[in-house]
Amino acid sequence: MPLLFSYINALMWAFVAAYAMLITTLIVAVLSENRNPLKALGWVMALLLFPVGGAVLYFVFGRSMRNVKMISRRNRRRLLNAESHRPMPKLSRQLSPENRRRIMLGYSVAEAMVYSPNSVELINDGSRMFEALFDDLRRARKYINLQFYIIANDPLGRQLGDILIERAKAGVKIRVIYDYVGSFGSHSQILFNRLRSHGIEVHSFFRIQFPEKLGRLNWRNHRKAVIIDGLIGYIGGINVAQRYVDGGSFGCWRDMAVRLTGPGVLALQHNFAIDWKFMGYDLITDEPADSYPMATRERTIDDVLVQIIASGPTNRWGNTHMLFIKAISGAKNRIYIQTPYFLPSEGLLTALQCAALSGVDVRVMLPRKSDSAVLTHASTSYVEECLLAGMKIYFYNAGMLHGKVLLVDDDFVTLGSTNFDYRSFEHNFEENIVMYSPEVNAEIARLFKKDQENCTLVKLSEWNRRQRALKAHESLCRLLSPIL
Structure with a gap:
């Protein structure tokens, strides 16, 4: 014993x-x-x-993925050569000095080229986007590359599946990337298996397996992009789920996306190809299809200079975070932000406060109630210090505000998948389109001010009268914000 x-x-x-x-x-x-x-x-x-x-x-x-290479130098060179990329072009003298520096920052940290001329259509609701997208998908002749954070097996997802299967039968090459966490629990595998049975390549960006791959849980591919024949692209914050069309329990779902035609589609294809190779599959070197008649779209803005910024936990610099800080710190007149979650880093919060205190018109629009109670409370914990600096905070009352927009002055707009929070800046793979265009800026500003009609402007005196228990709850949620 x-x-x-x-x-x-x-x-x-x-x-x-x-x-x-x-x-x-x-x-x-x-x-x-x-x-x-x-x-x-x-x-x-x-x-x-x-x-x-x-x-x-x-x-x-x-754990950190910082400086992990998503693609080898050899494959990057092959990809660039296949896509006919060129060194950074000489920038037009018509660009403001601030935009020239923002472009150079995007090129330095994300190797993001600028492309012109492009035509863009700004889409601010899901029904319009999917009507346009499905029409374009039905016209695909060569290939479709599609990625979304969420692809649900609901009426909208099944309609998308029917179109993709029909195109696959017609000989169109189709690749689909979804996020394992984002699509988990929505019966998506039923839809994905149906697509696979018709020869469509469908893969999750990261597959979570317990326990050896549990560490992937914190890294998610939050990008939403579609490339059709290298001629038409879509990018924004809208996922494939019925609530993005009919609003679900919110009654209204307000979002933003861009339909893009022109050379900028090459950048969307470039980023999709890197994601595909990072997942372990063959390098995509598809060439754009020969031009064919496209659907005529209303409300299209032409001759737009665009830059596509991809970011993620593998980047050394935090690409989108740096771009946002640069854009905000260079503002002279106005900054408009729409975001479902407002959990800024210390640097971004300071930049916004400095702008407001120096006389810049800073407006932040948030949903009155988001699809995450914890994130709603974490977001509202920042309201008081924003108001004290002179920023205007608007609560959107008509439903769920899911758009992700940053507008600065009169000629800079970026929108895409990036939320104004820690997760988007540090943990998620994100993708935004940047548009250096007075016409696009004016249209986004018009839509923003139209949304203000469905908002309540927060007043500091009323905000300070909130119950102590609610303030404590907000502070606790804010403490968790870096891992939300």
Whole structure:
């Protein structure tokens, strides 16, 4: 018996030593990544105070993909050559100095070319987008590359599936990327298996498997883009789910997307090809189809200079985050923001406050109630300090506001999949279109002001009268905001 106790005791000490070594190794890993000191300190404290829970949380939410190469240099060169990319062109003298610097920033951090001339159609509701998209898909002749965060097996998803299957039978090459977490729980696999049975390539960007691939849970492909024959592209914040058309329980779902034609579609194809290769499949070098008659669209704005900015946790610089800071800090007259979730980084919040305090008209529009109660409370925790700086905060009352728009002055607009929050800037793979165009800017400003008619402007005196319990709830949700 004493020998048994000694054996058990030795095993216990061996386990404690091994676990202590694990925690020490994790702390060293956190420190060696040279993260933001507050984040690093938070993870160190979590690992020390809650060893078991802290270690699990770190494996799921704490690991970094910074500087992971999504594609080899050789394949990147092949891709660039196939797409006839050229070195950064000389920029028009008509561009403002601020926009020239924003373009150069996008090129430096994301290798994002600028393309002109392009035609864009701004679409601010799901029904219009899917009407246009389905019409364009039915005209596809060569290939369709499509990716969404959510593709639901509901009436809208099944209608999309019917169109893709019909085109596949006609010989069109079709590739689909979806996000495993985003499409989880919506019976999507039934739809995906049906598509696969007709020869359509359908793959999740990351597949979550317990326990060996649980760490992928924090990295999600949030991009929404479609490329049709290299001639037509779609990009925005709209997913494939019925609620994006009829509003679901919200009654109204307000969103933003762009239908793009012109050379800028090459950039959407370029980013899709990188995602596809990163998933382990053959490099896509599809050439655009020969020009064919396209559907005539109303409300199209021509001669638009565009830049497509892709960002994600593998990027060294935080591409979209840097672009937003640069755009906001260079504002002279106005900044309009629409976002479903407002959880700005310290740098972005400071840039917005500096702009407002220096006399720039800063307006932020949020949904009165979003599709996430936790994110709603986390977002509203920032309202008071924004109001104190002179920013205008609007709550959209007509339904769910899901659009993701940043407008600056009179000639800069970016929209896409990027929310104004930590997750989009640090953990998600995102994609935005930037449009350097006074005409696009004016139209987005018009739509923004039209949405203001369905909003309530928040007043500081009324906001401060909120219940203490609600303020405490907001503060707690804000504390969780970096991992939401």
